[in-house]
Amino acid sequence: xxxxxxxxxxxxxxxxxxxxxxxxxxxxxxxxxxxxxxxxxxxxxxxxxxxxxxxxxxxxxxxxxxxxxxxxxxxxxxxxxxxxxxxxxxxxxxxxxxxxxxxxxxxxxxxxxxxxxxxxxxxxxxxxxxxxxxxxxxxxxxxxxxxxxxxxxxxxxxxxxxxxxxxxxxxxxxxxxxxxxxxxxxxxxxxxxxxxxxxxxxxxxxxxxxxxxxxxxxxxxxxxxxxxxxxxxxxxxxxxxxxxxxxxxxxxxxxxxxxxxxxxxxxxxxxxxxxxxxxxxxxxxxxxxxxxxxxxxxxxxxxxxxxxxxxxxxxxxxxxxxxxxxxxxxxxxxxxxxxxxxxxxxxxxxxxxxxxxxxxxxxxxxxxxxxxxxxxxxxxxxxxxxxxxxxxxxxxxxxxxxxxxxxxxxxxxxxxxxxxxxxxxxxxxxxxxxxxxxxxxxxxxxxxxxxxxxxxxxxxxxxxxxxxxxxxxxxxxxxxxxxxxxxxxxxxxxxxxxxxxxxxxxxxxxxxxxxxxxxxxxxxxxxxxxxxxxxxxxxxxxxxxxxxxxxxxxxxxxxxxxxxxxxxxxxxxxxxxxxxxxxxxxxxxxxxxxxxxxxxxxxxxxxxxxxxxxxxxxxxxxxxxxxxxxxxxxxxxxxxxxxxxxxxxxxxxxxxxxxxxxxxxxxxxxxxxxxxxxxxxxxxxxxxxxxxxxxxxxxxxxxxxx
Numbered sequence: 186x187x188x189x190x191x192x193x194x195x196x197x198x199x200x201x202x203x204x205x206x207x208x209x210x211x212x213x214x215x216x217x218x219x220x221x222x223x224x225x226x227x228x229x230x231x232x233x234x235x236x237x238x239x240x241x242x243x244x245x246x247x248x249x250x251x252x253x254x255x256x257x258x259x260x261x262x263x264x265x266x267x268x269x270x271x272x273x274x275x276x277x278x279x280x281x282x283x284x285x286x287x288x289x290x291x292x293x294x295x296x297x298x299x300x301x302x303x304x305x306x307x308x309x310x311x312x313x314x315x316x317x318x319x320x321x322x323x324x325x326x327x328x329x330x331x332x333x334x335x336x337x338x339x340x341x342x343x344x345x346x347x348x349x350x351x352x353x354x355x356x357x358x359x360x361x362x363x364x365x366x367x368x369x370x371x372x373x374x375x376x377x378x379x380x381x382x383x384x385x386x387x388x389x390x391x392x393x394x395x396x397x398x399x400x401x402x403x404x405x406x407x408x409x410x411x412x413x414x415x416x417x418x419x420x421x422x423x424x425x426x427x428x429x430x431x432x433x434x435x436x437x438x439x440x441x442x443x444x445x446x447x448x449x450x451x452x453x454x455x456x457x458x459x460x461x462x463x464x465x466x467x468x469x470x471x472x473x474x475x476x477x478x479x480x481x482x483x484x485x486x487x488x489x490x491x492x493x494x495x496x497x498x499x500x501x502x503x504x505x506x507x508x509x510x511x512x513x514x515x516x517x518x519x520x521x522x523x524x525x526x527x528x529x530x531x532x533x534x535x536x537x538x539x540x541x542x543x544x545x546x547x548x549x550x551x552x553x554x555x556x557x558x559x560x561x562x563x564x565x566x567x568x569x570x571x572x573x574x575x576x577x578x579x580x581x582x583x584x585x586x587x588x589x590x591x592x593x594x595x596x597x598x599x600x601x602x603x604x605x606x607x608x609x610x611x612x613x614x615x616x617x618x619x620x621x622x623x624x625x626x627x628x629x630x631x632x633x634x635x636x637x638x639x640x641x642x643x644x645x646x647x648x649x650x651x652x653x654x655x656x657x658x659x660x661x662x663x664x665x666x667x668x669x670x671x672x673x674x675x676x677x678x679x680x681x682x683x684x685x686x687x688x689x690x691x692x693x694x695x696x697x698x699x700x701x702x703x704x705x706x707x708x709x710x711x712x713x714x715x716x717x718x719x720x721x722x723x724x725x726x727x728x729x730x731x732x733x734x735x736x737x738x739x740x741x742x743x744x745x746x747x748x749x750x751x752x753x754x755x756x757x758x759x760x761x762x763x764x765x766x767x768x769x770x771x772x773x774x775x776x777x778x779x780x781x782x783x784x785x786x787x788x789x790x791x792x793x794x795x796x797x798x799x800x801x802x803x804x805x806x807x808x809x810x811x812x813x814x815x816x817x818x819x820x821x822x823x824x825x826x827x828x829x830x831x832x833x834x835x836x837x838x839x840x841x842x843x844x845x846x847x848x849x850x851x852x853x854x855x856x857x858x859x860x861x862x863x864x865x866x867x868x869x870x871x872x873x874x875x876x877x878x879x880x881x882x883x884x885x886x887x888x889x890x891x
Contacts, residue, residue: 186220186223186224187206187216187220188203188204188205188206188211188214188216188217188220189201189202189203189204189217189220189221189224190202190204190242191224191227193231193234194381196235196381196385197233197234197235197236198234198235198236198237198238198381198384198385199228199231199234199236199237199238200237200238200240200377200380200381201221201224201237201238201239201240202240202241202242203217203239203240203241203242203247203248204241204242204243205217209243209246210243210246210248210249210293211241211243211246211247211248211249211298212248212249212250212251212252212253212297213248213250213251213252213272213296213297213298213301213331214252214255215252215255215268215271217252218271218272218275219271221275221279222274222275222278225275225278225279225282228282229282234284235284235285235384235385235388236284236285236286236287236381236384236385236387236388237282237284237285237286237287237384238286238287238288238289238377238380238381238384239286239287239288239289239301239302239305240288240289240290240291240376240377240380241289241290241291241292243292244292245291245292245293245315246291246292246293246294246298246315247288247290247291247292247293247294247298247302247316248294248295248296248297248298248301249293249295249296249298250295250296250297250298250321250322251272251296251297251322251331253325253472253475253476255268256268256327256463256472257469257472257473257476259460259463259464260464261464262457262460262461262463262464263460265459265460265463265464266456266457266459266460269330269331269455269456269459269460270456272297272331273331273332273452273453273456276300276301276304276331276332277449277452279301279304280304284384284388285306285307285384285387285388285391285392286304286305286306286307286384287305287306287307287308287309287380287383287384287387288301288302288304288305288307288308288309288380289309289376289377289379289380290302290308290309290310290311290316290318290367291310291311291313291315291316291373291376292311292313292315292316293315293316293317293355294310294316294317294318294319295317295318295319295320295321295355296319296320296321296322296329296333297331299318299319299320299329299333299337300320300329300331300332300333300336301331302318303332303333303336303337303340304332304336306387306392307368307369307383307384307387307392308366308367308368308369309367309368309369309370309371309376309379309380309383310358310361310362310367310369310370310371311358311370311371311372311373311376312358312370312371312372312373313358313373314357314547314548314549314550314553316357316358317355317356317357318355318356318361318366318367319349319353319354319355319356320333320337320349320350320353321353321354321355322353322432323350323351323352323353323430323432323433323436324353324471324475325468325471325472325475326430326431326432326462326465326467326468326469326470326471326472326842327432327459327462327463327468328350328432328435328436328439328455328458328459328462329350329436330439330452330455330456330458330459331452332448332452333350334350334436334439334440334443334451334455335439335440335443335448335451335452336448337349337350337366338440338443338444339448340365340366340396341364341365341366341396342365342396342398342402342405342406343402343405343406343411343414343440344401344402344405344414345364346440347414347418347437347440350436350440351418351421351422351433351436351437357546357547357548358370358547359547360547365394365396368392368394369383408444411441411444415437415440415441418437419434419437422434422437427708427709427711429467429709429711429840429842430467430842431462431465431467432462432467432468435458435462438458439451439454439455439458442454466842466844466852467842469844470841470842470843470844470845470848471841471842473830473844473848473890474830474831474834474841474844474845477827477830477831478639478667478831478835481667481668481669481828481831482662482667484655484658484659484662486651486652486654486655486658487651488650488651488652488654488655489652489655490652490655490656490658490659490660491574491601491603491652491656492574493515493516493574493575493603493656493660494516494517494518494574495516495517495518495519495520495572495573495574495575496509496512496515496516496518496519496520496573496574496575496576496577497519497520497522497569497570497573497575497576497577497594498512498519498520498521498522498576498577498578498579499522499523499576499577499578499579499580499590499594500522500523500578500579500580501521501522501523501528501529501531501532501533501563502532502579503633503634503635504579504607504631504633504635505521505523505532505579506521506532506535506536506539506635507631507633507634507635507636508577508579508607508631508635509521509532509533509536509561510536510539510540510635510636511635511636511664511665511666512660512664513536513540513557513560513561514557515660515663515664516560516574517560518560518562519560519561519562520562520563520564520569520570520573521533521536521561521562521563521564522563522564522565522566522567523563523565524565525565526563526564526565528565529563529564529565530563532563533561533563536558536561537558537561539636540554540557540558541554567593567594567596567597568597570594570597570598571597571598571599572598572599573597573598573602574601574602574603575602575603575604575605575656575657575660576594576598576602576603576604576605577605577606577607577629578590578591578594578604578605578606578607579607579631582608582609582610582611582727582730584611584615584616587606587608587611587616588616588618588619591604591606591616591617591619591620591626592619592620592621595620595621595622600622600625601625602625603625603627603653603656603657604620604622604625604626604627605626605627605628605629605657606626606627606628606629607628607629607630607631608628608630609630609676609677609679609680609727609731610675610676610677610680610730610731610734610735611734612673612674612675613626613627613628613644613645613646613649613673614646614647614648614673617646617648623646623648623649624648624649624650624653625650625653626646626648626649626653627643627644627645627646627649627653627654627657628642628643628644628645628673628677629641629642629643629644629657629661630642630643630644630677630679630680631666632679632836638835638836639665639666639667639835640666640667640668640669640679640831640832640835640836641661641664641666641667641668641669642668642669642671642677642678642679642832642836643657643658643661643668643669643670643671644670644671644672644673644677645670645671645672645673646672646673647673654670658670667831667835669823669828669831669832670824670828671817671822671823671824671828671832672821672822672823674738674820674822675734675735675737675738676731676734676735676738677822678814678817678822678823678828678829678832679832679833679836679837680731680735681735681813681817681822682810682813682814682817682833682837682846683810683837684731684732684735684739684746684813685739685744685809685810685812685813685872686716686806686807686809686810687716687719687720687728688732688744688746688747688809689716689805689806689809689872690703690707690716690717690720690806691720691747691749691750691789692747693797693802693805693806694717694749694785694786694789695747695749695789695790695792696792696797697792697793697794697795697797698794698795698797698802699781699794699796700717700767700768700781700785701778701781702796702797702799702802703715703716703717703802703806704716704717704718706799706802706803706806707802707803707806707807709799709803710803710806710807710840711840711841711842711843712838712839712840713838714838716806717767717768718767718768718779720750720760720766720767721760721761721766721767721768722760722761723760724759724760724761724762725750725753725754725758725759725760725766725767726754726759726760728750729750729751729753729754732746732747732750732751733751739872742871742872742874743870743871743872743874744871744872749788749789752788753785753788756788765782766782767781767782767785768780768781768782769781769782804861804865805865805869807849808858808861808862808865808873809872810833810837810839810846811846811849811850811858812862812873812875812876812879814829814833814846814847815846815847815850815875815876815878815879816876816878817829818847818878818889819876819877819878826845826847826848826889826890827847827890829845829846829847830844830845830846830847830848830890831845833845833846847889847890848889848890850879850882850888850889851888851889851890854883855879855882855883855886855887855888856883856886858875858879858883859875859879859880859883862874862875862879863875
């Protein structure tokens with residue numbers, strides 16, 4: 186067999202070892218299912234067998250889920266249903282085996298992998314930071330349709346199972362053991378022997394699982410209590426997604442039906458649900474995003490990246506701390522420099538808190554955490570910068586300051602040191618204008634909070650050496666980031682396309698729109714945070730700074746930015762950071778909604794408040810970003826529509842189910858987009874002039890993506 190090793194031990198235990206060839210991970214493909222099906226015929230015929238063990242031949246994963254390539258390739262609901270039906274037939278056949286089944290889990294056990302493990306009578310898992318379990322299907326617009334929605338709640342209870350399925354989050358072994366998801370934690374070495382012995386023990390004496398249920402859990406799993414759970418889950422999903430994502434609602438309905446009709450009938454109904462979701466535009470967009478992120482982990486550069494054994498981070502504030510935190514496992518030494526050793530040490534203390542949280546969660550062992558902490562070195566000058574392979578500066582957004590820092594770094598380091606500026610808007614070419622080694626200078630724009638945000642925007646100038654680009658991309662990928670490489674220019678890509686969106690939100694307020702209406706409209710469009718709230722979160726002062734920096738570039742196209750943010754900054758408004766923003770942070774929310782500052786409207790011109798059509802708000806605000814993204818592609822700032830979509834989604838929260846600005850244009854139709862923009866152009870001015878590339882796509886009836 187190609188993907189399975191099958192062996193019968195002297196004790197008459199069948200050991201199935203999954204080791205998919207040609208890939209680093211085990212995936213549930215049609216080929217794998219066919220091999221398991223063939224093997225089950227032999228197992229069923231062997232009356233001497235006492236048990237079955239399922240394990241992985243990979244070093245760091247059990248089974249990571251379904252073969253998404255197959256699912257995405259399904260062009261019809263029927264094709265997707267046929268794929269799932271194969272899985273059902275094999276898993277149900279495995280579940281029906283007369284002998285005890287033991288799953289030995291080491292590494293990622295996700296999606297279809299966990300659904301396979303749920304069939305087992307007993308689950309052991311390795312005491313390893315690599316071992317995680319979860320059902321992440323919802324994150325790509327699907328539901329756990331191979332029994333997960335039925336077997337998981339019955340194993341660990343509704344209250345524990347629903348959040349796992351609706352968020353797609355995974356759990357580590359200690360938590361999995363507490364939940365009852367696994368039965369025993371064992372050391373990785375010798376797992377096979379432990380699993381075989383466990384199967385033999387189960388053959389002698391049937392294992393009866395005892396799950397401790399609180400009174401609340403018992404009530405919530407009663408017929409009446411389940412109704413409450415499903416109603417509350419639906420309310421939560423609708424509040425968070427506004428019904429824009431069908432998968433969570435489908436999961437709730439699947440669980441509800443499963444309790445009514447039983448596991449097997451519930452699974453049979455899931456076939457249709459899965460088929461409908463698999464061909465939905467939401468799932469297609471989310472799967473495309475998944476594949477794009479996976480593909481972008483590969484470094485296409487012909488130049489080999491240089492190793493970064495010694496990293497220096499300038500600035501021990503939140504950004505510097507975050508950059509140091511995501512680099513801990515990659516470099517031998519990490520210098521954290523600030524104006525004083527005390528300031529640098531305070532930054533390191535915050536990084537250490539993050540390490541401790543990872544230890545507590547099971548992501549790190551205590552010893553390994555202390556070893557990572559030992560790599561951090563505080564400093565207040567450049568005396569230790571010698572032999573640094575990379576320096577990332579995260580100082581204040583001031584051009585003169587960044588130029589001075591670069592000169593100091595070049596004086597203290599050698600010819601092979603990469604200098605990366607973490608700037609959101611200042612041109613890298615301007616920062617490197619007086620550099621001794623401009624070929625070593627690059628931009629690495631991180632997003633806050635660094636440990637959580639998945640995107641890294643790498644900015645190159647015409648002088649940046651290819652090995653420097655390769656090194657930055659490689660290091661960023663190892664930090665766990667999805668990297669997009671863009672060309673230098675005002676605002677690069679992400680800041681440039683965000684600025685017009687935020688500006689339009691402010692212009693709408695100047696015209697009389699209510700800030701709550703704007704935020705709500707964009708929530709309903711799919712943004713996780715409304716644009717007015719986002720300005721407060723980022724900082725009105727930061728927005729004013731960016732507005733000034735990009736103002737000249739936009740003004741040349743007839744897009745004179747609003748003066749609102751600079752005016753508000755002058756009056757002491759900085760947003761959430763100083764509790765003085767568009768919204769009030771000094772008073773409690775009313776019914777979960779933050780109150781607006783009544784003085785804001787007066788400062789913005791005191792136009793009479795009026796209701797705007799929700800679709801108008803959504804089109805005006807969103808198309809500002811979409812059009813700017815198209816211009817970035819037209820000007821070569823980004824290399825491809827794929828990069829533009831990934832950057833907008835991961836960096837700025839463009840609705841993932843819409844696939845990004847370019848996929849949104851494709852799904853809506855370039856002709857329709859141009860038509861809407863032309864109507865706004867006539868009414869509101871030149872800022873709505875469609876990018877030529879959009880007009881060309883419309884006239885030729887073309888799409889950006891296959």
